[in-house]
Amino acid sequence: MLNKRYKYLQIAFNRSFEEVRSMINQLPTSDRIIIEAGTPFIKRYGMDGISSIKSWWGQKNAGNTYIVADLKVMDRGATEVSLVAQAGASAATCLGLAPTETIDEFIKNCEKAGIDSMLDMMNVKFPFEVLQKLKNIPNIVVLHRGADENVNNREKILPLDQIRRIKGAYNNIIISVAGGETTREVMRTFFNDSNIAVVWRSFYENPQNATRLAEDFLKLTR
Amino acid sequence: MPIIQKNLKNKPSAIIAAVFIFFILIRLNPVFGILFLLVVILYIKNNQRTSIDLKNYLGATIISKINLPENIAAIQNKLKINDLVEENEKNHLDTEDIFKFIPAGDVSQAIKQTKLEKRKKYLHIALNNSMVEARSIIQQLPSSDRILIEVGTPMIKHYGTEAIEQIKSWTAPGTYIVADNKCADLASREVEMMAQAGANASTCLGVAPIETIDNFIEECKKYNMDSMIDMMNVEDSLAVLKKLKKLPDVVILHRGVDETEVTKGKQIPLYQIKQIKGNYSVIVAVAGGDTIKEVQSALFNGADIVVVWKNFYQASGDTAQLANDFLKEIK
Numbered sequence: 001m002l003n004k005r006y007k008y009l010q011i012a013f014n015r016s017f018e019e020v021r022s023m024i025n026q027l028p029t030s031d032r033i034i035i036e037a038g039t040p041f042i043k044r045y046g047m048d049g050i051s052s053i054k055s056w057w058g059q060k061n062a063g064n065t066y067i068v069a070d071l072k073v074m075d076r077g078a079t080e081v082s083l084v085a086q087a088g089a090s091a092a093t094c095l096g097l098a099p100t101e102t103i104d105e106f107i108k109n110c111e112k113a114g115i116d117s118m119l120d121m122m123n124v125k126f127p128f129e130v131l132q133k134l135k136n137i138p139n140i141v142v143l144h145r146g147a148d149e150n151v152n153n154r155e156k157i158l159p160l161d162q163i164r165r166i167k168g169a170y171n172n173i174i175i176s177v178a179g180g181e182t183t184r185e186v187m188r189t190f191f192n193d194s195n196i197a198v199v200w201r202s203f204y205e206n207p208q209n210a211t212r213l214a215e216d217f218l219k220l221t222r
Numbered sequence: 223m224p225i226i227q228k229n230l231k232n233k234p235s236a237i238i239a240a241v242f243i244f245f246i247l248i249r250l251n252p253v254f255g256i257l258f259l260l261v262v263i264l265y266i267k268n269n270q271r272t273s274i275d276l277k278n279y280l281g282a283t284i285i286s287k288i289n290l291p292e293n294i295a296a297i298q299n300k301l302k303i304n305d306l307v308e309e310n311e312k313n314h315l316d317t318e319d320i321f322k323f324i325p326a327g328d329v330s331q332a333i334k335q336t337k338l339e340k341r342k343k344y345l346h347i348a349l350n351n352s353m354v355e356a357r358s359i360i361q362q363l364p365s366s367d368r369i370l371i372e373v374g375t376p377m378i379k380h381y382g383t384e385a386i387e388q389i390k391s392w393t394a395p396g397t398y399i400v401a402d403n404k405c406a407d408l409a410s411r412e413v414e415m416m417a418q419a420g421a422n423a424s425t426c427l428g429v430a431p432i433e434t435i436d437n438f439i440e441e442c443k444k445y446n447m448d449s450m451i452d453m454m455n456v457e458d459s460l461a462v463l464k465k466l467k468k469l470p471d472v473v474i475l476h477r478g479v480d481e482t483e484v485t486k487g488k489q490i491p492l493y494q495i496k497q498i499k500g501n502y503s504v505i506v507a508v509a510g511g512d513t514i515k516e517v518q519s520a521l522f523n524g525a526d527i528v529v530v531w532k533n534f535y536q537a538s539g540d541t542a543q544l545a546n547d548f549l550k551e552i553k
Contacts, residue, residue: 044415047379072407
């Protein structure tokens, strides 16, 4: 499980099976790296994809594996959570845009399966309001600017001011920020008190430079 | 009113009766006849459902004569054979060679449409359980071009796009396959994957960022797929549609499974069907109702596609019967 006092780098993988395999092999070993099986990757390869990532990273990183399955649950939280838990994921994501009933079900089932619940706040205007409606609080809240938003609309910015607000109200919550891609942006999210920074595009675009990129980002987590 | 509605179920006789009464009244007194005609026109105008029925009936009888897939196939084959016979006479080929060009098997199935038609009603069966279950359900389904097969989100997440390829291989050639990938981000990549797996339509969440939905619709056009926007948990579907650059092909009004099970009171917003169809030229699907009664009320409110899954979760002896019951409602 994650330590609240550490900073983590979460790398999302969205390329093909073989490419992801070689990228994971290139990564430096570190207990600060979280590996994410991206939504397109899951939809392409299913649960096989997750268990393969788990075994590749396990071989590389001496059993210290924290795998996030980016399920983006929108309905039927129970079925999907039990599937990824069986495949070996340590956390699963649910959309903050989903019906409140679904999020409640999702969090309950994550607890039951013994994995961390991540609530993805993509396109949610007021993350705080979503949290207030829930019966239980998720382990991790992801503040997220979508990839399509990033490309088509440069005006939208990450709501970094929300981090301290959420942390102030809920003690045990871990905040993750997704959608910043440069080292500068990652530095800014850590400076604003987030625990996890999610990156993917730079790895997606330069799979051969995975080692150097990861090392650059890892420096910031110290 | 109940008498008229009963009559309308029996459309041909209702129309004949109306014409008959009209002629009798005209004979008695031309003013009565014209008054009767006006009343009929007013009734049809005010009652949208009747007018749709009437249009469908009149349209179907005329168009079915010309437009039946079988007829088209027959005509095309005839043309092909004629051409070949001519060629044959020139080149002195064996007659056996001619028939090599005619596709084997059921021709009408081979040219089934790969896009949805606006005037038709469809039954959309979602497969959400295991592959074994999906296979036995597919085997029991009656063959009909009104049935759409959906590969549900849990199936895609469990087996990946292989699930789509598998299910496509089990169904009759030309069956319309919907990939319920519920895209929320990275639309271009997901649509490409679903297209490569052979799906005819893909879904995107209505709650997703507008940029994603725009990308999604554009990408679907590129691959000649139908784009479906799933309006689950969207308060105002019209507001979402208004913001888009281009319209999707299908809008799905959807009540989630978790919502239905936990909160009993939530209703599918059926009144929105007419709102949407009145403002935009899109096909409207309704998901989240599973009983025959709910299907009836969705169709009555103007839905073009009804999505069902719970009754088809597990294959049983009744699966074929059930599908036939639903199909009866649709026709």
